[in-house]
Amino acid sequence: MSDTQVYYLAYLVKLLVVFTLAVGLVPILVYAERRVSALMQFRWGPNRVGPFGLLQPFADMVKLLCKEDLVPERASKVLFTIAPALTCIPPFLVMSFIPVAPSFALAGREMKGVVVDSPVGILLLLALSSLTVYGLAIGGWASNSKYSLLGGLRSSAQMISYELAMGVSVLAVLCVAGTLNLTEIVYRQTQFFGFDATSGNWAGWNVFAQPLAFVIFLIAAFAETNRLPFDLPEAESELVGGYHTEYSSMKFSLFFMGEYIGMVGISSVLVALFLGGWHFPGMHALGLQPGTLPFTILGLLVFLAKIGVLLFFFIHVRWTLPRFRYDQLMRIGWKVLLPLALLNVLVTGAVVAGS
Amino acid sequence: MITVVDYYVVASILFAIGALGFLLRKNVLVMFMSVELMLNSANLVLVASAKSFDLARGSAFALVSVAVAAAEVGVGLAIIIALFRLKATVDAEEITNLRG
Amino acid sequence: MEVLERVAFYVMAVIAVASALLVVVNRNPVASAMSLVGTFLAVAGLYLTLNATFLSAIQVLVYAGAIMVLFLFVIMLLNLEREPFDLPGFGRIAGFALSVVLLFSLISLALNATARPETSARGGSGAEIGDVFFSDYLFPFEMASLLLLVAMVGVIVVARRRKPEEEEEGEA
Numbered sequence A: 001m002s003d004t005q006v007y008y009l010a011y012l013v014k015l016l017v018v019f020t021l022a023v024g025l026v027p028i029l030v031y032a033e034r035r036v037s038a039l040m041q042f043r044w045g046p047n048r049v050g051p052f053g054l055l056q057p058f059a060d061m062v063k064l065l066c067k068e069d070l071v072p073e074r075a076s077k078v079l080f081t082i083a084p085a086l087t088c089i090p091p092f093l094v095m096s097f098i099p100v101a102p103s104f105a106l107a108g109r110e111m112k113g114v115v116v117d118s119p120v121g122i123l124l125l126l127a128l129s130s131l132t133v134y135g136l137a138i139g140g141w142a143s144n145s146k147y148s149l150l151g152g153l154r155s156s157a158q159m160i161s162y163e164l165a166m167g168v169s170v171l172a173v174l175c176v177a178g179t180l181n182l183t184e185i186v187y188r189q190t191q192f193f194g195f196d197a198t199s200g201n202w203a204g205w206n207v208f209a210q211p212l213a214f215v216i217f218l219i220a221a222f223a224e225t226n227r228l229p230f231d232l233p234e235a236e237s238e239l240v241g242g243y244h245t246e247y248s249s250m251k252f253s254l255f256f257m258g259e260y261i262g263m264v265g266i267s268s269v270l271v272a273l274f275l276g277g278w279h280f281p282g283m284h285a286l287g288l289q290p291g292t293l294p295f296t297i298l299g300l301l302v303f304l305a306k307i308g309v310l311l312f313f314f315i316h317v318r319w320t321l322p323r324f325r326y327d328q329l330m331r332i333g334w335k336v337l338l339p340l341a342l343l344n345v346l347v348t349g350a351v352v353a354g355s
Numbered sequence B: 001m002i003t004v005v006d007y008y009v010v011a012s013i014l015f016a017i018g019a020l021g022f023l024l025r026k027n028v029l030v031m032f033m034s035v036e037l038m039l040n041s042a043n044l045v046l047v048a049s050a051k052s053f054d055l056a057r058g059s060a061f062a063l064v065s066v067a068v069a070a071a072e073v074g075v076g077l078a079i080i081i082a083l084f085r086l087k088a089t090v091d092a093e094e095i096t097n098l099r100g
Numbered sequence C: 001m002e003v004l005e006r007v008a009f010y011v012m013a014v015i016a017v018a019s020a021l022l023v024v025v026n027r028n029p030v031a032s033a034m035s036l037v038g039t040f041l042a043v044a045g046l047y048l049t050l051n052a053t054f055l056s057a058i059q060v061l062v063y064a065g066a067i068m069v070l071f072l073f074v075i076m077l078l079n080l081e082r083e084p085f086d087l088p089g090f091g092r093i094a095g096f097a098l099s100v101v102l103l104f105s106l107i108s109l110a111l112n113a114t115a116r117p118e119t120s121a122r123g124g125s126g127a128e129i130g131d132v133f134f135s136d137y138l139f140p141f142e143m144a145s146l147l148l149l150v151a152m153v154g155v156i157v158v159a160r161r162r163k164p165e166e167e168e169e170g171e172a
Helices: A003-040 A056-066 A077-095 A121-142 A146-177 A182-190 A211-224 A249-273 A293-318 A326-354 B004-024 B028-050 B055-087 C002-025 C029-049 C053-078 C090-112 C126-133 C138-159
Strands: A104-106 A109-111 A194-196 A201-203
Touching: A003 A056, A003 A077, A003 A104, A003 A109, A003 A249, A003 A293, A056 A249, A077 A121, A077 A249, A077 C029, A104 A293, A121 A146, A121 A182, A121 A249, A121 C029, A121 C053, A146 A182, A146 A211, A146 A326, A146 C053, A182 A249, A211 A249, A211 A326, A249 A293, B004 B028, B004 C002, B004 C029, B004 C090, B028 B055, B028 C002, B028 C029, B028 C053, B055 C053, B055 C126, B055 C138, C002 C029, C029 C053, C053 C126
Parallel strands: none
Antiparallel strands: A104 A109, A194 A201
């Protein structure tokens, strides 16, 4: 095999790794969600199928696939069918812009730890994460049911409101990083960790430079993925099932998967933007040569561990906090998060311009 | 070889379709969408032409026009909502009064 | 690479035109809105073939991510039904003829244009556009932000309900 062939083969492997990461985490997450919630409520949770109930997600999948695929009589068929796919595709695409590992040399070239290394990566990420709303809104509208319609309506208003705070909080990070390229943003966080005596300020992960932006982004992330305490589009105690009330079988499971892949996606964005990506303090002192395959694999594992911690946090919050009321949700978005994010950008801009 | 002329042709077709939608449809919202389509095709011409001069300047022009479009959509939709409250319709042919 | 560029251009152009037609033809306003999203994404792809990367990201972010969600929100809020089909009257036939004339005159204008060599002084990256905005076009930039502010205030004034006791609505 020539060098070029090796390179493209490795590229394919990379694609596979990133996408299995997105899909493979879903059943694990579903299982973890149920076990953790059971633990928090002094229950057992699923423990019958396989050892420790580990095979429960697969049993659920078989069950969902065997169910009848219902389409409501007066629904608009085309929109009803494409809506679940529309919620699933954007989070998948998000994963392809995330630098999950450091780059390494292969066949005389540099193999990057990201599928698409775009110069405007972070903008595309924001754009993609805002596209998820179409699936929910369209699904809710096409079902021709009042609960679904209300769910879809809520999701579109919620997304627009929180998208704004999220974008503005990222703006402050961009001020600090000075680039729109995600690989570059991650790389700058890994160079130095701790107090920098020459410049006199903290260097390292962006979460230390931008704690307020991190908190705003985190809160907005809950709203963007429709997780409790912001799960108003599906709010089962008010709207039956919200936007997916009329869905069953595979279409329902696509919505379900979309939510979990969305969680994986938004956690990856958080890790890459604020938590140093694949880096941990002292990583370069371990003796592994940067730019080689073992270093890359170590980076990937660190990245996975960080996502895991965030996902656990997501699950923990879901089973701890009650749901907000709709007017409270809007008030937090517009009157608290957005002004705070704007203030943060103002201060950051002044500091960056001053130094 | 794809030249600027090809982009002009695509933009022309999009503009004509937008005009068609604006002239034929009666739903105010769809008419508004057609206007957005025409605006977008104009942007396409701007950026395609900028390729031969200064792409950064052309993009800056287009960005300002995107900002204008965003402002316009906000105001336009607010007017449509106010209109719907008043008349309970979005049919352009039924909105004939000048007085509210 | 040359072939790839051509293919990308034609695919994007065909998607843009086809979904633009769907916007006009569909009688269901939600389907129209979704087709328009398709057109905007395809135009963003066309910007990419022009190397205007920043603008293409902004196109997706602003048009597909914000403007069309707002459209969809309003359509769903008003709960619009399908438009009934009625026979075209004189006005609509005239409108159709007018847009056909417009199409042919625009295309003939476009075909008469001579392509200059594509030698752009600067590229379309974020940094270069920022340079332009904060040197030569500072005034238009500030005006654009002022325009957005005015629009924001205007929207709240227009869409707010008049009765003071029902003021918990207005943003969105």
